[in-house]
Amino acid sequence: MYFKVNKDLLFEKLQLVASILPQRTTLLVLGNIKITVEKKTVCLSATDLDISLDTTFQTEVIEEGSITVPGRRFLETVRDLPPCEIEIKVIDDFVELRYDRGVYKMPAIPIDEYPEIPEISGKNHFPFPSNLLKNSVLKTAFAASKEPGRRALSGIHWHIFNNESIMVTTDGRKLAFYKCLIKKEETIKVNIPPKALRTLIGYIGDEEFDIDIKYDETKIGFYLKDTTIIARLIEEVFPDYKQVIPKDNKKVLEISREELLNALKRVSIYADSTSHLVSIDIEPKTLRVYTETELGSGEEHLQCTFNEKSITVNFNASYLSEILRNLDEEIVAFYINTPKTAVILTHKKKKKEELIYLLMPIITS
Amino acid sequence: MKRIVLHIDMNAFFASVEQQANPTLKGKPVIVGTGIGLRGVVSTSSYEARPYGVKSGIPLREALKLCPHAILVPVDPSKYEFVSKKIMNIFFKYTPLVEVFSVDEAYLDVTGSLRLFSSVDNIITKIKEDIKREFGVTCSVGMGPNKLLAKLASSLDKPDGFARIMEEDVPHLSAKLEVSELCGIGPGLTKSLGKFNITTMKDLAECDVEILADRYGIIGRKLHLMGLGKDPSPVLPYFHYEDAKSMGHSITFGEDISDLMKIKRILLWLSERVGRRLRKVKMRGKKVTIGIRYSDFTTISKGRSILQYINDGYQIYKCGLEIMRSFLEPERDVRLVAVSVSRLVKGIYEPDLFEDFEKRERLLSAVDKINDRFGEFTVKRALLLGKHIRKIIFNPLRPVK
Numbered sequence: 001m002y003f004k005v006n007k008d009l010l011f012e013k014l015q016l017v018a019s020i021l022p023q024r025t026t027l028l029v030l031g032n033i034k035i036t037v038e039k040k041t042v043c044l045s046a047t048d049l050d051i052s053l054d055t056t057f058q059t060e061v062i063e064e065g066s067i068t069v070p071g072r073r074f075l076e077t078v079r080d081l082p083p084c085e086i087e088i089k090v091i092d093d094f095v096e097l098r099y100d101r102g103v104y105k106m107p108a109i110p111i112d113e114y115p116e117i118p119e120i121s122g123k124n125h126f127p128f129p130s131n132l133l134k135n136s137v138l139k140t141a142f143a144a145s146k147e148p149g150r151r152a153l154s155g156i157h158w159h160i161f162n163n164e165s166i167m168v169t170t171d172g173r174k175l176a177f178y179k180c181l182i183k184k185e186e187t188i189k190v191n192i193p194p195k196a197l198r199t200l201i202g203y204i205g206d207e208e209f210d211i212d213i214k215y216d217e218t219k220i221g222f223y224l225k226d227t228t229i230i231a232r233l234i235e236e237v238f239p240d241y242k243q244v245i246p247k248d249n250k251k252v253l254e255i256s257r258e259e260l261l262n263a264l265k266r267v268s269i270y271a272d273s274t275s276h277l278v279s280i281d282i283e284p285k286t287l288r289v290y291t292e293t294e295l296g297s298g299e300e301h302l303q304c305t306f307n308e309k310s311i312t313v314n315f316n317a318s319y320l321s322e323i324l325r326n327l328d329e330e331i332v333a334f335y336i337n338t339p340k341t342a343v344i345l346t347h348k349k350k351k352k353e354e355l356i357y358l359l360m361p362i363i364t365s
Numbered sequence: 366m367k368r369i370v371l372h373i374d375m376n377a378f379f380a381s382v383e384q385q386a387n388p389t390l391k392g393k394p395v396i397v398g399t400g401i402g403l404r405g406v407v408s409t410s411s412y413e414a415r416p417y418g419v420k421s422g423i424p425l426r427e428a429l430k431l432c433p434h435a436i437l438v439p440v441d442p443s444k445y446e447f448v449s450k451k452i453m454n455i456f457f458k459y460t461p462l463v464e465v466f467s468v469d470e471a472y473l474d475v476t477g478s479l480r481l482f483s484s485v486d487n488i489i490t491k492i493k494e495d496i497k498r499e500f501g502v503t504c505s506v507g508m509g510p511n512k513l514l515a516k517l518a519s520s521l522d523k524p525d526g527f528a529r530i531m532e533e534d535v536p537h538l539s540a541k542l543e544v545s546e547l548c549g550i551g552p553g554l555t556k557s558l559g560k561f562n563i564t565t566m567k568d569l570a571e572c573d574v575e576i577l578a579d580r581y582g583i584i585g586r587k588l589h590l591m592g593l594g595k596d597p598s599p600v601l602p603y604f605h606y607e608d609a610k611s612m613g614h615s616i617t618f619g620e621d622i623s624d625l626m627k628i629k630r631i632l633l634w635l636s637e638r639v640g641r642r643l644r645k646v647k648m649r650g651k652k653v654t655i656g657i658r659y660s661d662f663t664t665i666s667k668g669r670s671i672l673q674y675i676n677d678g679y680q681i682y683k684c685g686l687e688i689m690r691s692f693l694e695p696e697r698d699v700r701l702v703a704v705s706v707s708r709l710v711k712g713i714y715e716p717d718l719f720e721d722f723e724k725r726e727r728l729l730s731a732v733d734k735i736n737d738r739f740g741e742f743t744v745k746r747a748l749l750l751g752k753h754i755r756k757i758i759f760n761p762l763r764p765v766k
Contacts, residue, residue: 172719365713
């Protein structure tokens with residue numbers, strides 16, 4: 001195997017592939033990136049056994065072949081090179097990286113020790129607009145559970161039917177729901193690892209095009225021009241989220257998102273570091289955000305509109321801020337029932353999309 | 366006005382209580398032991414047993430070799446707690462500032478009581494008389510301008526003694542006193558200080574406070590003050606207790622166990638106890654830690670943070686089981702299991718969107734009420750039924766506070 005490549009192109013591709021490399025692994029070879037060279041094309045691949053990614057680029061190929069090299073070391077070496085032309089070559093058990101002023105050698109592992117990258121079986125596939133997918137993931141991925149014990153909640157639940165695409169995530173404390181209209185008729189209901197979708201939207205950037213999506217019973221694949229991401233679906237069934245979205249939250253608070261966010265940021269400096277508890281007293285025209293702990297106390301008064309007399313609700317300031325940051329209109333609305341039941345947070349309804357967050361208040365006794 | 370703090374330490378407390386409860390033990394060497402049979406260790410021994418070299422913490426087997434005619438008595442925490450509470454009540458006659466430090470120790474700030482009782486000596490004599498008369502227990506009293514020096518003083522004259530260390534005594538005492546004798550400096554810290562050539566109180570005082578602070582943070586600054594014989598911490602009456610940082614229980618088995626099912630049941634039993642204690646003080650925690658000690662004394666502990674604040678024993682168990690499965694070596698003999706819950710909060714709860722938390726609360730409160738009235742584990746999970754669980758569990762715990 002022997003090819004020449006421009007540093008910037010190689011670095012861009014390596015960065016993408018390396019994002020899939022597992023943080024910790026007992027299988028040494030999973031820390032490696034696989035390089036396959038055929039005709040004029042170089043293909044880089046990585047997998048953490050749940051998600052695999054491969055990406056290709058055209059370049060000057062001198063000799064075909066394939067090998068695996070330590071992924072992060074490869075990336076770090078290329079990252080710090082000046083703009084240049086790089087030659088990559090296999091010499092015995094090493095991969096040699098050479099440019100006009102230096103040479104690096106990395107121990108290689110042959111590809112037969114590398115796990116097989118899975119293929120999607122069957123013919124199910126449909127196109128999906130990249131901008132809609134990106135929005136859906138950006139608005140929901142943060143609320144997925146990070147607890148190892150709750151696998152069903154660790155994924156992004158994606159349900160498409162009747163020209164609607166719905167993405168939902170929850171960790172039991174908060175829930176994110178994003179719905180948008182799509183032109184194509186398609187039905188799919190899957191639970192996808194967030195890392196796969198995060199990597200995907202990170203790569204597509206602001207470009208607008210249709211992503212070809214293939215799926216079978218256990219996997220889903222996203223096919224772009226030069227890059228493929230295949231993810232193993234989470235088998236555990238996502239809970240019935242519809243039953244926890246309240247329908248009788250009649251008390252409506254409207255407030256400036258920016259002002260509330262800034263107040264929370266300051267007040268929460270004084271909040272308990274474990275619970276992040278802040279209280280919000282809501283009156284028809286004003287609202288008070290406050291907390292008091294051994295660290296001191298803080299309070300801020302803001303203007304708002306509220307359609308009821310008064311209520312006090314306690315929130316985890318960091319969850320609330322996270323949600324407020326993900327809403328994007330200037331005015332946000334809280335739909336409240338009681339201080340002990342889930343509160344809906346949303347902004348003005350848009351034509352083709354619906355965004356709802358649910359947050360469980362903190363109950364004090 | 367300078368503070369006057371007393372540290373009162375009951376002498377051979379468990380053994381004295383046993384001798385008082387059973388007069389035939391009076392004047393004889395008594396060993397109070399924990400654990401089952403001869404696998405346990407000495408918890409306390411009476412002063413009659415001490416000349417033979419019987420000390421707290423040594424294995425019972427060894428203790429009986431040293432003093433073959435000693436009478437072995439199993440620990441009975443509820444008895445000691447009962448007596449302890451009554452003794453603490455005596456202290457409250459002399460000052461409201463009583464900090465119960467353990468079942469047999471307390472700090473008293475008597476600065477404000479001097480006008481009422483004329484002198485410190487008078488207070489000390491009266492307290493000693495009261496305890497001796499009512500419970501047959503003697504105590505050592507230490508007096509100082511703060512808790513640190515009072516505690517040091519009480520260890521100087523044992524049993525039934527009295528000693529004082531005032532600030533002016535510190536300079537000529539501190540060169541002789543090893544850091545390990547200061548309350549709050551355990552074996553780990555002693556070793557770590559040793560690496561800096563700090564072995565005595567004087568070394569601690571002479572070490573640059575910034576070096577200590579750099580190495581140990583806030584503790585470092587406190588250590589420096591300790592070296593100077595200073596301790597600004599107040600005597601905190603029990604109703605001002607700082608909230609606990611974690612709560613846990615552990616058990617050493619009568620015989621080593623490798624059967625996973627049995628270990629699971631023990632885990633549940635311990636978890637239920639922790640849950641019950643948390644609920645008593647209206648606390649919840651969001652980190653569960655499991656400790657396992659194998660028969661060769663290798664000990665492993667692992668913790669995991671969860672999103673929810675829990676105080677339900679079964680939830681603690683489920684989380685603990687997952688942690689335990691991640692590291693427990695199958696077929697290996699286990700000697701001790703420990704469960705603890707940390708990152709505690711008081712009086713707050715963040716319910717899960719997908720659970721009916723009010724139902725859980727009602728259930729737990731109903732079960733607690735029954736167990737309050739008819740005794741612990743009157744109502745329990747079916748997994749805890751059966752005789753052999755009682756065989757494994759042998760009085761290893763302090764009573765629920």
